[in-house]
Amino acid sequence: MILIVDDTPENxxxxxxxxxxxxxxxxTASSGEEALRKVLRNEYVLIILDVQMPxxxxxxxxxAISGYSKAKETAIIFLSAANTETRFITKGYSSGGLDYITKxxxxxxxxxxxxxxxxxxxxxxxxxxxxxxLLEEIEFRKQAEYKKDEFISIASHELKTPLTSVKGYVQLLERSIDKGDVQTVKKHLLKAQTQLEKLNNLIADLLDISKIESGKLKFNKQNFYIGDLLKNLVEVMxxxxxDYKIVINGQVKSCIFGDEMRIEQVIINFLTNAIKYSPGTSEVVINVREENERIYLGVRDYGIGIAPEQQKSLFEKFYRVEETALHFQGLGIGLYISAEIIRRHGGTVGVQSTLGEGAEFYFEIPLISPPEID
Incomplete structure (x- = not known):
């Protein structure tokens, strides 16, 4: 917008x-004082300013305008009928004008x-x-690179831990076998198997994130009942x-068209996180319902909860809450993979939480998943 300042109405x-x-x-403004009031309220690209005014x-x-931070870059053209001498033109430029035109x-x-x-x-x-x-892109890339480096460090540590444990149990097995202690052998085998399963899950997550990055995460969508899935899943978990009681609250009678194995993967991730981050509690609730041709499934725990400023980043790649990272293991990619699986089913993920009162991680998907969501 242009502001014209002149005490002569015809002009x-x-x-x-x-x-x-x-x-x-x-x-328009008919005086210098009025012009200053308008400059305080509005933004102008250009001000055409009469020199001689009462x-x-x-x-x-x-x-005065040059002293206002938001208006100091505004271009000013002086107009003058009487003050046409060089000294006045020079004063115009020194006062902040970009041009001086005579009448x-x-x-x-x-x-x-x-x-x-x-x-x-x-x-x-x-x-x-x-x-x-460009500055935002540079900062974003720096934060990606930082998270990537941090992830590599965490992944190396997380993979090394079960490997070290398995190696230790194998050495104990050798000693127990030599002694013919069958019960101890069974105990060490069970512990080694647990560590190998953990290692297998870590590798599976790494493979999934690699497939997501390359666009090769495949889905096998077919009809299934989520009620049956939940019943079997709760039994296994x-x-x-x-020590944990897993309660199913609600039901869905309709058939779902989607990838049952991938949906199960998301629910397992939500459940294991709920149990991991709620030490000292003994119950986790699965809330499930059908509404408007969509399925809502939320996993509710009564654990440590998540601060509001951290909730928006939970589903980002490599994100780990700093306070919990010191106490709980993990790669920080499970929720990212879960979010991608749900997105590819045409759905959304989210979390509701109050710090110190637990959290409910949830997803919503249509009963019939779209054939392809890229």
Whole structure:
């Protein structure tokens, strides 16, 4: 928008009409004081400023405007009928003006200058936008690289831990076999098997994230009943975590079209996280319901909960909550993989949590999954 400042009404009207005829948005002020009030409230690309005015003259107005942080970059063109000497023109430039035009004004010249200033303004704005976007991209890439390096370090540690444990149990097995202690052999075998299963799960997650990155994560979608899936899943999980009671709240009678194995993978991830992050508790609730041709499934725990500022990042790749990373193991990719699986079923994931009161991780998917979501 352009602001015209002139104490002569005829000048304001004639300039305004000419500029509006050429599709410029125009505002006017009849004094320096009024101009300053408007500059405080509005943003202007250009100010066309009369030099000779009662009260504050044009030079004083320009100097005052240059002191406003949001208006100091605004272009100013001085107009003057009397002050045409070099010293006045010089003062105009030193007061913050970018041009000084003497009256009577050649409208074609003024229009050309206005269009030039507008073009410069648009180019400057685009350059600033590009610069801002580049800085954001650089910062984003730095944070990706940082998370990637951190992930590699964590992955190395997480993979090494079960391997070291298996190696230790194998050495104990050798000694127990030599002694003929069958019970101890069975005990060490069971512990080694547990560590190998953990290692297998870690490798599976790494393979899944690699497939996601390369666009090769495959889905085998068919009809299944989520009620049957949950019943079998709770039975298996109860054997693995006998100290926890897993309760199913609600039911879904309709058949779902999707990848049963991948949906099961998401629910297992939610359940294992719920148990992991709720030490000292003994119950996890699966809330499930059908509404508007969609399935809602949430896993509710009564554990440590998650701070609001951390919730928005939980499903990002490699993200781990700093406070919990010190106490709980994990690669920080399970929720990212889960989110991708649900997205590929045309659904959404989310979390509701209050710090210190537990959390409910949930997903919603349509009863009939779209054939392909890229």
């Amino acid at each position: 304001l009207i004639s300039l305004k009409k000419v500029l509006e005829k050429h599709d410029f948005e125009v505002d 009260g504050m003259d044009g030079f004083e107005v320009a100097e 009577p004004v050649d409208m074609s010249v003024l229009l050309l200058k206005v269009k030039t200033f507008y073009r410069i303004y648009e180019q400057s704005r685009k350059l600033i936008e590009i610069q801002t976007a 109860s054997h693995s975590f006998p």
